[in-house]
Amino acid sequence: MSTVPTDILGTIRAHGAIPRHIAIIMDGNGRWAQARDLPRPAGHQAGMAAVREVVEGGLAAGVEVLTLFAFSQENWRRPQAEIDALMHLLGDYIARETAELTSNSVQVHFLGDLDRLSPSARTAVQFLEEATAEGGALNLNLCVSYGARAEIVRAAQRLAAEVAGGKRTIESLDEKALARELYTAPWPDPDLLIRTSGEYRLSNFLLWQLAYAEFYVTPVLWPDFSRHHLYEAIRDYQQRDRRFGRVTV
Ligand code: FPP
Numbered sequence: 001m002s003t004v005p006t007d008i009l010g011t012i013r014a015h016g017a018i019p020r021h022i023a024i025i026m027d028g029n030g031r032w033a034q035a036r037d038l039p040r041p042a043g044h045q046a047g048m049a050a051v052r053e054v055v056e057g058g059l060a061a062g063v064e065v066l067t068l069f070a071f072s073q074e075n076w077r078r079p080q081a082e083i084d085a086l087m088h089l090l091g092d093y094i095a096r097e098t099a100e101l102t103s104n105s106v107q108v109h110f111l112g113d114l115d116r117l118s119p120s121a122r123t124a125v126q127f128l129e130e131a132t133a134e135g136g137a138l139n140l141n142l143c144v145s146y147g148a149r150a151e152i153v154r155a156a157q158r159l160a161a162e163v164a165g166g167k168r169t170i171e172s173l174d175e176k177a178l179a180r181e182l183y184t185a186p187w188p189d190p191d192l193l194i195r196t197s198g199e200y201r202l203s204n205f206l207l208w209q210l211a212y213a214e215f216y217v218t219p220v221l222w223p224d225f226s227r228h229h230l231y232e233a234i235r236d237y238q239q240r241d242r243r244f245g246r247v248t249v
Contacts, residue, residue, distance in 0.1 A: 028197030028221030057227025
């Protein structure tokens with residue numbers, strides 16, 4: 001465990017409004033590796049340490065939900081060697097972190113089209129979900145084979161099936177009904193979205209759920225992202241004026 005920057009953690013705690021749900025687009029692994037003349041998978045490997053940092057940092061700050069974009073549906077189009085390396089890392093993460101996550105009372109959920117995973121990856125994913133099912137301190141959502149448009153289409157199809165089966169009326173379809181069919185149904189929408197590596201894009205991540213999130217973009221590449229950076233993002237968030245379309249007087 002690296003040093004906890006108690007000063008900034010103390011400051012954000014004193015200011016009260018810790019975001020309940022933080023979503024993160026973990027970007028820049030490839031550039032981190034390239035800058036060191038390393039193969040791209042070495043950047044993903046280094047990015048695992050940053051995952052550990054934000055989980056530990058989130059737990060210490062009292063964040064309730066952390067949703068991380070680990071592998072998008074579009075990432076299936078990367079070279080097979082990189083896909084294999086990422087899937088291998090996922091298995092590695094599960095093998096290495098299950099004990100620590102369980103003892104820290106972290107409950108892990110995988111969100112996405114998991115049918116596309118290899119049978120062994122699917123088994124590993126189910127194992128981690130079951131092993132951490134009792135965790136109550138932090139919900140860690142790992143988005144794998146995830147795309148927001150596909151998630152919304154899936155929700156619409158499920159609602160349409162209910163209408164077609166006579167289980168609900170068209171008039172009962174509203175925002176709440178759709179949100180209940182998304183992978184994220186159990187949790188409040190993210191308050192804060194962090195994207196690393198300086199890119200200002202959503203990249204098909206949580207398009208519905210981020211409607212009122214505050215965005216924070218940092219030039220830091222994901223493998224270099226530490227809990228200190230997480231706390232800086234929270235500090236920045238605490239200075240925002242969240243109006244949700246209303247006016248403040
Ligand atoms: C984006 O960087 C990152 C990814 C596609 C993968 C994220 C994966 C990890 C952080 C490690 C695995 C995590 C878990 C939980 C198992 P990029 O490759 O697009 O970087 P670039 O834009 O610099 O090329």
